[in-house]
Amino acid sequence: MLETPWQDTDSAERHGWRQRAAQLDGDLIFTVDYRLCRACGLGWVEQPFTVPGYQRCGLATVGLAALRGEHPGLAWHTLGRHLSESAGFRSVVGAGVPGGYRPRRLCRHIADRPAP
Template identity: 30%
Template sequence: MSNAHGRPVREGASQRSAEGRHRRPARRGGRWHRRLLAYRGIELLPSPSPEDAREECLLLVHIRKVVGRVTYRTCDECAEGVITDVVLDEPFRDCGLGTRALSHLRSQHPDVNWHTTLDSRLTRDLLRRMRISTTAAGGTCSHIRSAVVAPAGS
């Protein structure tokens, strides 16, 4: 008796599955499953920022656990917005969740021109894909710039 590769196999030996020796067949695929979760199982909830009263957050929640956050400021007078922070948990980084969150922000504030002050490696590619330009300390809006430059206590 031989297997598919022509190697001899003992008669009483168990046949291994085609997926591999240590693969669990009931487990869903990692990256594809996370991408599916990004569009089905994640709720996007607006919230005030815990650090600063002038900022707002978009919380990314998966089964009562916050897995990400986008912190931003908007100015209704100038129709400009500044994204000040993007945080995603490690398992949700490369599954399209950041793109979904920023697209949600754009749909909630359709007349706002978005900028960012972030220049970290993790967020640079996301913001470039979403065509959000990088600016200095607070953007071109004088209302947001004064709020970013002024200390939180004043």
């Protein structure tokens, strides 16, 4: 049993990124990759995914809100690789969020150095 509803691990797809996940009965039901730069006050998320049976239940909205709450003061963006299929989603979860999950390239602090 997890101590919290969220589990953060290294992303399997993106070197230096983290993955935020939610599990239910041992199955992953929500995941999103994220990267932070405190120096620039920026955060990025990529590929938010909720399993079909739990889509449109607010799980991704709550997961992203929890992530922002744990990392206050950041403007949140995406690299834009999944924009075509997620415009409606971004408009809902980005409302009132600094950065609004609009596309933005990685800052020089992250792009110019190897990931930890």
